[in-house]
Amino acid sequence: MATPVLELERVSKYFGDFPAVQELSFSVPAGCIFGFLGPNGAGKTTSLRMILDILRPTTGSITILGHPSALKVRDRVGYLPEEKGLYKKMKAWSVIAYFASLKGVPGAKAKRTAHELLERHGLGDFAEARTDTLSKGMSQKVQVLASIAHDPELVILDEPFSGLDPLNQGVLEELVLDLKARGRTVIFSTHVMQHAERMCDRLLVLARGRKCFEGSVVEARRLLIPKVRLSAVGDLRALEALPTVAALNHLGPGEWEIILRAGADPQSVLSACFTLGLPLTSFHATQPSLHDVFVHLVGAEVATEDP
């Protein structure tokens, strides 16, 4: 793996006595889409603010683009905060150009980029509109564009999908995927699993300020115990002896359910059936959704915290 774009090492943040984030360590490789998942109050926004050095961690260290503080690499990072707002009296293009120029883009180029971005994302007709006349979806798009107008290497989006209709969510997904295609790194936080599942290369799940998972979507799915449902003319009890099988249940005439061991591949059951010559009529491996994984992880975490 190339040098990570971002690396956190045992980062904790206390507000008074309240631990918002505890002992958080993870790293984000370059060029990936990194999902930041967790229920409300899990510490997502606090972590992102620490990454941007808007807040300073109580303990631990953060390395971003090779520097200990995001303030040193401000111009190479784009940020969309959770609570969104714009200058009400400014025109759409000038807001984007202003934020780009604050990130070091020269005036004329900032203006040109702003118009290009608006045009490319279907807001060309609204470039001259004052932002308080835009719909919520449009102004959120303008804010996202403002956060990427300086073409940052690392884009951090806090809850970018919240409040958008499915159509605009789709547009935003494309935008994020496009950033990745151009070699940029995107970190976004969400509590909507479908986005994470579709887009993320890697995930971090936070609950109560602690990390409870870091890895790929496939790895996340493996956390859940996979089940296989089988229909067969004959008896399938022979499968019980397989090392990947934890239990075999006879549900009814010709209907079976196999509970696999954690991390086991359902394909192992199918290939065993062929080897053993078992007469299958149907094979259905249920793929656990990220949502199931999330509930499993977060629920477990909550359970251990509340005895």
Next chain:
Amino acid sequence: MHRTLLVARREFLENVRTKGFWLSIIIFPLLISLSAVIPAFLARKATPTRTFAVADASGHYEPLIAAAVRSGDGRRSNRMTGPPSTPLPARTRFHLAPLPAGLKSDMDLATLEHQLRPLLVSQGTNALFAAVLIPRDFGPGSTNAVRYWCANQADSGLRDLIERTLRTEFRREEYTRQGFDPALVTRTEALQVPIADLNPTKAVGTERVGLADQIIQWAPSLFVYLLWIAIFAVSQMLLNSVIEEKSNRLIEVLLSSITPTQLMMGKLFGIAAVGLVMLGAWLGSIFTVALWQTRAAAAVATAGSGLSELPQALVGLFQGTWLLPAFAFYFLCGYVLYAAVFLTIGSLCNTIKDAQNLMGPLMIILMVPLFLMPFIPRDPNGPLASFLSWIPLYTPFVMMNRVSAHPPLWEVVGTTIVLLAFIVFLLWACGRIFRLAILRTGQPPRILELLRWVTETKSS
């Protein structure tokens, strides 16, 4: 520095684009020029000619009143000395009407008043503004009063005219009775006492106190008022610009792009520039109106000595060594200082309403120099002036009043350093509060909490 200018540019352009800015730019000169024109206009046009009647049973005083009305005494009567009254304006203020038909001066007082009364309250063409009844035995030492009948108690012009005319006549009669020549009395009354004002601090040969010195004496007050106006012109903009970014949560995007100090400096310069443009426009318009008025006055009056001295005096003031630069310096310092105070208040608050609660105490602080201003110049290097100079919030106001009195150099340097340090501290502190305010939405913080925020170590 570059990004500070970007912030300043945005703040300037955004505020200059508001309707409010252009309204204030236009309304103020409009008011000034109107205030120069309107009273004269009103005096000329809006006050109608007052028609009145005199029933003079003595027969002696009516011609004097008639002469006073004809001479236009009502307009320029207060000038006891100087050139003779200017010619009558096109429209006379008073008109002495003959008594209505059937009435005679020597009629019974009760009958006359009974007959005149309806005319005094009527609105018709033969209506009277006032009626003046002079008793038969009226004269110096008389206990019998002139009876002045008038429904309008607010416009006392006519009453004053009559009183003045009769008093002058009483005096003349009395002087004559005592055996004085009235012409001698007039000459005696016109005598003046020449006083030459000399100032020992000025160079030999130029000690004479002229108009320029008077202007220099008034200049600090002018600058103090200018400073006040300038501060108030932009105070709302300063508060708004910080509070908007806090309530919109733009604060996070901004702080991921620039440092809080850059942001605050940018706001300060941008909005201060708006205020200076406004002030410049106002001063320009006042100057234009003043020039126009002076020219108009010069066209009417014979070239007065005071007027020809004015341009020289102004030149003298500008050449007046370091006084003007000193005023300008303290003006700018005071302006930046209070702008920083308003930014700090803005950074403490999430809504304009919160900010207004904090404005009350600040207003009181700002009133103090206005109340103390008359006392500072009387004892410019006394303990009060000296003490106040060391309070940064008052340094600009007080020092403006003190510079022409040559305060001790160490005080000038010391207070200026304290002032500049305080400005830097304020900018740093409000940037810091602004940054820490990300964590806070809701009520403004309590004082203790505030102190903790500001004093918290940089690493927190």
